[in-house]
Amino acid sequence: MADKDDPRPCARCGYVNDKSHVYCIKCGAPLLNKCADEPGRIHKGCSFVNPPDAAFCAKCGFPTIFNREGIVVPHPAAAPPISWPIQIN
DSSP: OOOTTSOEEOTTTOOEEOTTOSBOTTTOOBSSEEBOOOOOSSOOOOOOEEOTTOSBOTTTOOBBHHHHTTSSOOOTTSOOOOOSSOOOO
């Protein structure tokens, strides 16, 4: 994992962004591959920062932001993501 002070290369287009950038200034992709599990009323969320090639969070197994944005493609054997909230009829 890159140091926080290092320039951030974009996983989508390869442009090297300034260390203060959160999104790529050329293509708009997120520069940190955080867990996409966001906090809710009952759940505190994860937000673990994963390596750029991770499709799923190393801490909790939830899809990453790069997976959600189509920057990283999950392995074909991976189960489809769960849609929240689950509707019970």
